[in-house]
Amino acid sequence: MTTMGSSTDTATDTVLTAENITKSFGGVHALKGASITMRRGEVTALIGDNGAGKSTLVRCLSGIHKPDSGTITLDGNPVQIDNPLAAKHHGIETVQQNLALVEDLTVWQNFFVGREIVKGFGPFQMLDRKAMRDKAGTLLSGLAVNVPPVTSRVRRLSGGQRQAVAIARAAGWGSSIVIMDEPTAALGVQETARVESVIRKLQDSGVAVLLISHNFDQVLRLAQHVWVMRGGLAVAERRTAETSGDELVALITGAQAA
Amino acid sequence: MNTTTAERLEAPPAPPNKVMTSLSEAKHLSFWAENAAPIGLVVLVIVFSFLSPTFLTIGNITAMLVAAAILVVLAVAQAFVITTGGIDLSISATMTIGAVGFGLAYQAGISFWPAALIAILSATVIGVINGLLIAKGKVTDFIATLGTLGVATGLALILTDGKPIAVTSTELLRLTTGKVGFVPYPFILAAIVGVIAWFVMFRTRYGLHVQAVGGSEEASVANGVKAPRVRIAVYVWAAGLAGLASLLLVARIGAAEPAVNTNYLLNSIAAVVLGGVALTGGRAKIVGPILGALLLTALTNGLTLLAVSQFYQPLAVGLVVVLAALLTRFQKR
Numbered sequence: 001m002t003t004m005g006s007s008t009d010t011a012t013d014t015v016l017t018a019e020n021i022t023k024s025f026g027g028v029h030a031l032k033g034a035s036i037t038m039r040r041g042e043v044t045a046l047i048g049d050n051g052a053g054k055s056t057l058v059r060c061l062s063g064i065h066k067p068d069s070g071t072i073t074l075d076g077n078p079v080q081i082d083n084p085l086a087a088k089h090h091g092i093e094t095v096q097q098n099l100a101l102v103e104d105l106t107v108w109q110n111f112f113v114g115r116e117i118v119k120g121f122g123p124f125q126m127l128d129r130k131a132m133r134d135k136a137g138t139l140l141s142g143l144a145v146n147v148p149p150v151t152s153r154v155r156r157l158s159g160g161q162r163q164a165v166a167i168a169r170a171a172g173w174g175s176s177i178v179i180m181d182e183p184t185a186a187l188g189v190q191e192t193a194r195v196e197s198v199i200r201k202l203q204d205s206g207v208a209v210l211l212i213s214h215n216f217d218q219v220l221r222l223a224q225h226v227w228v229m230r231g232g233l234a235v236a237e238r239r240t241a242e243t244s245g246d247e248l249v250a251l252i253t254g255a256q257a258a
Numbered sequence: 259m260n261t262t263t264a265e266r267l268e269a270p271p272a273p274p275n276k277v278m279t280s281l282s283e284a285k286h287l288s289f290w291a292e293n294a295a296p297i298g299l300v301v302l303v304i305v306f307s308f309l310s311p312t313f314l315t316i317g318n319i320t321a322m323l324v325a326a327a328i329l330v331v332l333a334v335a336q337a338f339v340i341t342t343g344g345i346d347l348s349i350s351a352t353m354t355i356g357a358v359g360f361g362l363a364y365q366a367g368i369s370f371w372p373a374a375l376i377a378i379l380s381a382t383v384i385g386v387i388n389g390l391l392i393a394k395g396k397v398t399d400f401i402a403t404l405g406t407l408g409v410a411t412g413l414a415l416i417l418t419d420g421k422p423i424a425v426t427s428t429e430l431l432r433l434t435t436g437k438v439g440f441v442p443y444p445f446i447l448a449a450i451v452g453v454i455a456w457f458v459m460f461r462t463r464y465g466l467h468v469q470a471v472g473g474s475e476e477a478s479v480a481n482g483v484k485a486p487r488v489r490i491a492v493y494v495w496a497a498g499l500a501g502l503a504s505l506l507l508v509a510r511i512g513a514a515e516p517a518v519n520t521n522y523l524l525n526s527i528a529a530v531v532l533g534g535v536a537l538t539g540g541r542a543k544i545v546g547p548i549l550g551a552l553l554l555t556a557l558t559n560g561l562t563l564l565a566v567s568q569f570y571q572p573l574a575v576g577l578v579v580v581l582a583a584l585l586t587r588f589q590k591r
Contacts, residue, residue, distance in 0.1 A: 114482035
């Protein structure tokens with residue numbers, strides 16, 4: 001599959017391998033055996049036209065969809081990712097395209113919903129609201145973006161602030177892989193720059209980032225490796241240092257064979 | 259009092275004076291929409307105390323609190339269901355099943371406490387069915403609980419052959435006549451239910467999940483919340499509370515009646531709407547629905563004192579609820 005002869009030396013620094021992932025919704029075959037790898041400490045980009053299967057693949061990795069077949073390997077160990085909690089348990093955090101924020105809840109509630117900090121025992125467990133507010137505040141300010149107060153409702157936040165909340169939430173759990181599905185698609189220029197700096201920060205801290213993006217400049221700017229998807233398959237991979245926007249477009253449309 | 263309002267006040271940096279802030283907020287419709295139940299309750303109390311000298315007597319207040327207790331418990335139960343974006347149309351029929359369960363057990367010579375447990379358990383069965391239909395069977399909440407409303411009503415009639423079962427229990431008599439000061443036991447029970455419900459909703463993991471699932475099921479699931487489990491639990495709790503309310507009902511009537519009790523169903527939803535809870539779910543309130551239940555009880559009581567024909571009571575309740583629902587459109591989101 002790899003034409004660059006890199007498969008031998010990646011064996012050691014590959015953090016995630018997805019092999020022959022298939023997923024159908026009724027008669028629609030969204031994924032027809034896609035395989036990708038991610039290297040430790042790198043930003044890996046996933047590009048492709050609408051309907052190429054990018055989001056479905058991401059949803060399989062983050063436990064929202066269960067693949068029909070195929071294997072996912074983390075650090076050389078095959079893993080089952082049956083639900084979002086399992087993905088988080090394996091250190092895979094995802095910033096969904098829709099951000100997966102509950103608008104009626106506050107920022108800190110969104111941070112911790114699903115894995116709350118509690119105090120007390122047995123039936124008398126209650127939420128440790130102060131601990132959660134403090135930790136959410138620390139994690140958010142660590143991103144050094146236009147920080148919203150942790151007690152404000154997500155409904156009141158701007159698009160950039162929401163993105164910051166979703167990213168800080170994903171980054172805040174000591175995870176080894178963070179998946180971002182079009183994190184800047186809805187953002188302005190300044191906010192995009194902020195999110196890109198966050199992605200660099202994540203990478204510097206040793207996190208492997210899987211970045212889904214339609215923006216080739218962004219991909220070439222941020223990523224070290226890029227996978228191209230077409231028709232439910234990962235059809236090509238390139239080192240970003242050795243490719244160009246034109247070549248990526250040709251690979252996406254199929255004008256150039258892998 | 260209520261975390262949602264408390265947190266909203268915390269959000270802007272240090273309001274200079276909370277009284278001034280609420281006064282300036284009073285110009286906006288949203289202020290009236292957020293506080294429809296307490297404002298409405300105060301207005302009703304003032305109006306009725308002018309119109310009827312007996313309205314604010316200790317005796318009448320005690321009578322109102324006794325009458326409100328059942329509705330408070332049902333409104334709290336309904337508030338949980340509606341916070342998840344669902345609705346429980348079977349809640350009063352579930353209460354009837356609880357009452358019939360108690361009556362049959364008591365008739366069979368079972369003593370009070372085990373019979374009370376049977377009442378709550380038999381009501382809970384309806385809740386389990388509701389929860390499974392809605393969360394696992396993916397039946398719309400409206401249809402599922404409409405179905406169990408019919409089933410429970412029919413079962414109650416079949417099991418009792420359509421006749422009320424007279425219950426003469428000293429425990430129930432004490433429950434319905436006892437009081438601390440002017441506060442009757444049934445209302446103390448309802449208040450305890452309210453406090454526990456507030457705690458569960460705003461201070462526990464489960465309550466947060468209820469709000470999250472109601473706000474966005476998709477986002478909650480993506481964050482690892484087990485939404486079907488949360489939904490099933492909310493209907494089971496609601497039915498359990500309806501079972502508890504059935505004890506108050508039997509105590510009040512002195513018999514387990516297989517009656518339909520449609521009024522309690524409509525008023526429980528009305529109290530929640532008055533309390534400022536959006537039927538779309540996600541925004542939890544407990545104090546609001548309790549005040550809504552008190553308001554509806556005061557309204558009925560006041561109209562009775564003024565010798566207004568019973569025929570006008572549903573009309574008044576209906577108008578108040580429609581007005582409240584219109585007001586909720588202007589709530590801050």
